[in-house]
Amino acid sequence: MPSVAKKKATIYDLSALCGASASTISAVLNGSWRERRIKESTARKIQQLAAEQGYQVNLQARGLRSARSGLVGLLLPVHDNRYFSSMAQYFQAQVRARGQCPLVVSGGRNHNEERQLVQRLISYAIDGLLIVGSTNPDALHEICENAGVPHINIDLPGNKTASVISDNYQGAYLLTQAIIKQAQYTAPVLANEVYLFGGHDDHASQERIHGFLVAKKEMLGESNTRCICSTGYSPAMTEQAFSAFYKQYKQLPRAFFVNSSINLEGLLRFLAQYPASLFNNLVVGCYDYDPFASFLPFPLFMIRQDSAAMIARGLELLDTQATQLTPTIYRITPQLVAPRTALTGPLDELQSPTFLKD
């Protein structure tokens, strides 16, 4: 660097410049000056001086002294996904509005990685943590609990602290009804022609499978097989699942339910290997919403989970967190989205940027 970085001003520098003591400066600059009964005029003077000098608090020092950092953590499974990244978007806005700083990390659905990240965040003295979609939230709970860090589970519930989740049963029920009805427009549908792809051993999947089975039974009666194909949480593994199915049955099911947009991506990888004309009559449901997916060339019903509400509720709960014997699970109602629907999202709430003028 050419102009070597000027050493940053401290409250002592300001103190030397204006004669007030460091503690007065501190109080003025951190907003506690009214309680400290500091004269309005001194406060103004100091604020002006600070501005002139380009003073910036050292938040590490403040955090060290006060044992809180102003950082609020969001632990996601992955960034690269519309559902989770919209959570990040809302989280960032809401945390900033509270005057804190968002710290968004992703653990790649790897439990070890998640543990390490949480440890790390705690080492930075985060003031709170939202844990999204962890497959072992209770282990993370122990870590947070030991460190006295308030934390809430989002999307996948735990048994040790409050959780905010999508109403997976309800969403799956609606989604299943929708795809069956759609398939029935073409021809009557049999119970064993409707499948679910996904279904791991986590809570969300259980509930979705339940909703799927109930809706199916109500509309089509009992089937002799469960019609559930396990995929993984990656596009590649999902592609394999579809390939395997296709190899065995020489076709895809009349209608099927896909557990998330990540799985849906796997379906596309599968489809890409064949001419588009081969799968003309697909009817698909996806438990996730993606604006582009909604316009795919087959009827695709989706569920949009209300990530704004989930984040808002999660942040609220961080403040009120009282440990209960049986921690509450808050269910947030998701929305069924018909094919060819372009919903608005978090980006629509951004301020109009300056280039609007032209």
Next chain:
Amino acid sequence: MPSVAKKKATIYDLSALCGASASTISAVLNGSWRERRIKESTARKIQQLAAEQGYQVNLQARGLRSARSGLVGLLLPVHDNRYFSSMAQYFQAQVRARGQCPLVVSGGRNHNEERQLVQRLISYAIDGLLIVGSTNPDALHEICENAGVPHINIDLPGNKTASVISDNYQGAYLLTQAIIKQAQYTAPVLANEVYLFGGHDDHASQERIHGFLVAKKEMLGESNTRCICSTGYSPAMTEQAFSAFYKQYKQLPRAFFVNSSINLEGLLRFLAQYPASLFNNLVVGCYDYDPFASFLPFPLFMIRQDSAAMIARGLELLDTQATQLTPTIYRITPQLVAPRTALTGPLDELQSPTFLKD
């Protein structure tokens, strides 16, 4: 909390427990013990003790003392976008691999917000910052420079520090060629039937417009109008742009180039208002890649920018940052993606999670 958080162990607690001094403990626990010529056996002993006691460094204290935090910042325009969120994904992985902690924030393309965020990050003593897609990177440069924080521009270049950008001219040239060729399969194409939607006054847009115009001229000759429609950076504004075009011409262009996936979302909002059959012959190019968009029911060519390479180069440069009179701009070649193509992404590099077993 029921079991009130045990006060966290400090190096002094460990010191009391094992008789070694705080400075010895410190050296052992931060890895500098070999240089300090501490006996292997004492080191082992202390490490074991620390593990037993569940000791965790206080990174605020370490940071305060050593004037670095181990935090590396990534400032994005928005989270909720495949291009930027894939950057976040790669960034997180690479920063973690370097033993540091990623701090991803988004400024919503609002310059004030960006300034505040950068100030904030600096207050946390970040060790470096990648500035992605800022419309005024040079103003942010001043702030970082004053604080002595190494920083690199990504995606949109600045004049004050090195920048890593997509080769926008080349990408736009290829994309334009592709959509014109595609449209020509149906019938000959005139120069004024091919449009570009997007085009703000930033560097990337300029270069893309240039590539678009050159490719068009080469293939179709000069046209009497420029065929460029300004949209904003939001889906809503883009929808308006398409509506306005449609109102005026009663149709969309034979082939057109859309500046980003955010603009493409605006196109879908427009399309959603009409029956699908009305726009059967669209040929579209999008300067961004989205796996779902690739399977839309019209030929959609896309450009995938190499976010992995951009982030990797950016992080490399952070280490070597020497201010130059004319800071270098590194261009990263993007990839033309044919319709119906499902590329792999950052999620494919994640470790296989444990539930693979079933």
Next chain:
DNA sequence: TTGAAAGCGCTAACAA
């Protein structure tokens, strides 16, 4: 090979 001591920049009692 280790320990003692000073101090990073801030906040919060306690005095004045």
Next chain:
DNA sequence: TTGTTAGCGCTTTCAA
């Protein structure tokens, strides 16, 4: 209404 003082938990000379 303001100043003095003692740390927060760590790193880093300097001594031993």
